[in-house]
Amino acid sequence: MAVKMSKIRGIANKLHERIDCLIEKCPNMTAAPYNYNYIFKYIIIGDMGVGKSCLLHQFTEKKFMANCPHTIGVEFGTRIIEVDDKKIKLQIWDTAGQERFRAVTRSYYRGAAGALMVYDITRRSTYNHLSSWLTDTRNLTNPSTVIFLIGNKSDLESTREVTYEEAKEFADENGLMFLEASAMTGQNVEEAFLETARKIYQNIQEGRLDLNASESGVQHRPSQPTRTSLSSEAANVKDQCSC
């Protein structure tokens, strides 16, 4: 039954896209109000000082932010990326790692499509805390949320305290995606954000993620703002376009 439901959802999601394609191909229809098809919501979590804000900054600005101040509450960044020729806007919530902001951080888990869990490869304590971060994530997000583990500061090989192998093992045990990255050199930063998006997109395609659920963390942006239902939209397309 569940398998059937997900198949149907997958088909419905693909239909949505097909229609978007049709609309885009029709020059006589009004211009798209949004320049992207989806919004994915991400959250970045992890201990204080592991480099969450720097990862975000590197991803959105392609620059390394030296002496980055402590995050107070939350911060926010966006970037539009492309997956499978689909424009996807990532809305990224960067949370404070400090314990005193834990309540604020927790309130942002809800409705995240992707969670980037960050530790610092040069500080074992940040790695040891991962299980508590993971518990929070599992409890406060929905089952389809993609969790990506990032070992940051991979440029500091000489002071490494956590090996790649043990982190990889931890990730595999818990079904997480995993990469070591460096917010300073930019190595693997792009990959981590994009891999997460690809995985989420794949979940949409395969119907594992319900676009209409309020807490999926994904918003689909139709090219036309006034869509009411699938059928009327399809009829509309037929009427006005000759392709």
Added chain:
Amino acid sequence: MACYYRQNEETTVTIPKYTNETSSGGVTYYDIKVRVAKVEWMVERRYRDFAQLHDKLVEDIAISKKLLPPKKLVGNKQPAFLEQRREQLEAYLQELLIYFRTELPRALAEFLDFNKYDIIYLLQDLAKLFDESGDALLSSKKEYNLSALEVFAISERLSLPCPPNVDRDGKYDFSHVLDFCTQLVALVVTPVKDNASYAQDYNTVDVPIGRSNIIPNRLNFNLNAFRNLKTLKFSALSTENIVDIELLKPTLQTICVHNTTIQNICQVLLCDNLHKYCDVPSLLPEAIRPPSATNGSILISTDAWQELTDLDLTGNLLTQIDGSVRTAPKLRRLVLEQNRIRVVQNLDELPHLQLLSLSGNLIAECVDWHLTMGNLVTLELAQNKLKSLKGLRKLLSLVNLDLSCNQIEDLEEVDYVANLPLLESLRLTGNPLAGSVDYRPRVLARFHERAVEISLDNERGSQQELDTALVLSALLQSKQRQRQK
């Protein structure tokens, strides 16, 4: 500013009085007083508004239909009845507030003006707006005006333990606000939105917002949500309300502050610094630093404004140019019109400065300005108290010079600027010397053969004026030769 989410325990709603003046057509209005902790405001609603609200709540949330006192058609103007109804409506609102302890439904929030004075509900309005038209606003590349209250709400909301989305379809999601803010390039902050009277008169800054007790000038906020800001304008609001500006320093190119009571530039450039009144150290490397600059007590350490090129502080109460301008080494335009500046100083570490406007100040003399601002192209000194132009004689790169409405009497003074090789435009109108006979040709004569190229008071010399000038110039030269002999 109110925050019901946090302070619902301290929230009360009362209806202290009703009014039914004949001026409003005999309609009875109930004056509702909302109080959230220390913040309070008044809202005026008539019975019909209550009925509409009630219908909506019954429909959406299925609250009891009997809660609202019923409508009365006859005799609804009698004081006894109105007093009774006032009490009933008050009880009704209080009942609703108990029912919606954690979160108000939109209809009720709007009915009680929470969307005007409360962080969460005000931002919901903004989120809806930016969701619908944010992209259009951004693509137009125009500056966007936010009120102090809105900026404050955004900054507070970021440290509030409250999830960003409350509704199902994501229309009121706080992400939309931040999405817009991170992409915004030019921001204007005013005490209230779109109200010209505020911008005009800085004496009114302590006026509260709407019918509340919130005073915009006492709201302290940061601008961390605005990561890509290039232009920041403050009008009738002091920049000292910003508690942390470090994050904007790498991107900001233009700062404008108008119609405030600030008296020092450091209140803008070092607005978040506790030690702003200490001497700002020279930013030059020690080897080439002038000895005088190292003398002051160096207590302050601050990052420079790496991209700031334009600073416009027109219409404030500045009395001097303090050392804080050194923190903006790339400054190209410095506009300080309509202030109370008497002395020009501290400009020696701004090698890129091309335009300096000091119109409408109290400057009475200029001493050897070429030593500190040798690269100036445009200098505006209209409406000051200058008598002599000797100090301008070596500003060799000067092209435009505005000296209108000063106190220059002696024609000889023009000689000092007539020798500037690149000067093209000179304005002297409104000075005592401009009232003399043959003023234009006599000024032009001072430029000798360059007289043709000069635009005096926005106008090239006419043929007749130039002819006269030529004769006068010949006379002047012969006089000079005689003197040399």
